[in-house]
Amino acid sequence: FFNDTTKQKFVRVTSPATMTTEREEPIFMAKLAEQAERYEEMVQFVRKFATAGGTDLTPEERNLFSAAYKNVVGFRRASWRIISSVEQKEESRGNAQNMKRIKEYREKVEQELNATCNEILDVIDKNLLPAAATAESKVFYLKMKGDYYRYMAEYQTGEARKTAADKALEFYAAASETATKDLSTTHPTRLGLALNFSVFHYEIMGAPEQACSLAKKAFDDAIVDLEKVPDEGSHKDSTLIMQLLRDNLSLWAADLRGDDAQKDE
Numbered sequence: 001f002f003n004d005t006t007k008q009k010f011v012r013v014t015s016p017a018t019m020t021t022e023r024e025e026p027i028f029m030a031k032l033a034e035q036a037e038r039y040e041e042m043v044q045f046v047r048k049f050a051t052a053g054g055t056d057l058t059p060e061e062r063n064l065f066s067a068a069y070k071n072v073v074g075f076r077r078a079s080w081r082i083i084s085s086v087e088q089k090e091e092s093r094g095n096a097q098n099m100k101r102i103k104e105y106r107e108k109v110e111q112e113l114n115a116t117c118n119e120i121l122d123v124i125d126k127n128l129l130p131a132a133a134t135a136e137s138k139v140f141y142l143k144m145k146g147d148y149y150r151y152m153a154e155y156q157t158g159e160a161r162k163t164a165a166d167k168a169l170e171f172y173a174a175a176s177e178t179a180t181k182d183l184s185t186t187h188p189t190r191l192g193l194a195l196n197f198s199v200f201h202y203e204i205m206g207a208p209e210q211a212c213s214l215a216k217k218a219f220d221d222a223i224v225d226l227e228k229v230p231d232e233g234s235h236k237d238s239t240l241i242m243q244l245l246r247d248n249l250s251l252w253a254a255d256l257r258g259d260d261a262q263k264d265e
Contacts, residue, residue, distance in 0.1 A: 023049040023061070030064045039071040043116075050123050056133040062140055065128075069120045073113065073151060080109045080155050110155050117148045135182035136189055142175035143193045146200065153204045165204050172197040185221040186228070188237040194218030195245055208252050215252075219245045 026048035033042035046068045049061060057065065087102045124141050132138040149168035153161050176197060179190040194214060202211035219242055226238065 022052055027061060027064065030068065034064070034067060039068060039075075042068040043072055047123065051127050053127060054131070056131045056137050057128065059136075062137070066140075066144065069116065069148075073116050073148070076109055076113050076116070077151060077154065080106065080113065083109060084155075113151065113155060117152050121145060121148055135178055136187070139175045139179045139183060139189050139193060142171050142178070143189070143196065146170075146172035146175060146193075147196055150196070150200050150204055168200055168204065172200060184225065185218075186225050186235075186238045188241060191218060191222060191238055191241040191245070195241055195248070198245070198248065202248075202252060208255065212249055212252055215245045215249050219249070 026045040030042050030045035030049075033039070033045060042064075046061075046065045050057065050065050083102060083106045087099065087106060090098045090102060124145055129138070129141050132141055146168045149164045149171065153164035153168060156164055172193070175193050179187070179193055183190040195218070198211040198215040198218075200211075201207045201214060222238065222242055226235070226242075
């Protein structure tokens with residue numbers, strides 16, 4: 001199960017008449033929708049500036065884009081887990097009629113997840129990665145691709161699950177290669193990648209040793225350089241992700257003794 005620390009954001013309302021660029025209005029409206037927790041509409045607004053084309057997104061725009069889809073998909077991932085849990089209980093009771101109802105409902109959620117995950121992957125492929133102007137942007141988008149293929153692997157089965165897992169591994173590995181080469185050990189994007197890549201190894205690949213190794217290396221490398229981080233905001237972000245890495249390491253060690261909860265970014 002994933003855990004996310006959400007900061008409540010407040011936006012200053014300004015007149016639309018003051019907005020002059022193609023991206024300013026959807027950016028403003030995305031912030032407003034986020035504050036109102038209307039994430040389906042937030043997705044519509046972020047798509048407008050993400051697909052406008054021409055230039056790379058700013059860090060603020062990237063974070064809005066990520067947050068919109070993460071919330072929409074996150075709610076459905078949680079729904080899928082609950083429905084699947086109920087399905088297992090009904091199966092153990094041998095209730096065929098309820099099983100049929102639950103299966104149809106679960107498949108409905110899976111269709112919604114497929115649609116949203118494929119939509120964001122399409123936007124990243126066609127608009128965001130081609131315009132990525134920095135190593136940070138490239139790692140950010142490759143990590144997102146790994147994340148959304150990982151989410152798909154959570155609920156898919158058979159060959160579809162294998163394909164999603166292979167894709168997630170491919171893009172996490174590509175992101176890691178660029179991050180290792182071009183981003184500092186304490187960079188929040190690099191640390192967030194290590195966090196989610198380690199969760200992928202643990203949860204999807206069933207490889208706790210590899211998950212622990214990756215998380216431990218990221219934590220140990222960053223702790224050496226943490227005091228060198230000049231920016232207070234980056235220091236705080238890095239520290240938060242490092243805490244999640246450490247928490248997961250503790251939980252995964254405990255899982256070898258029967259506990260299986262973990263956190264991702």
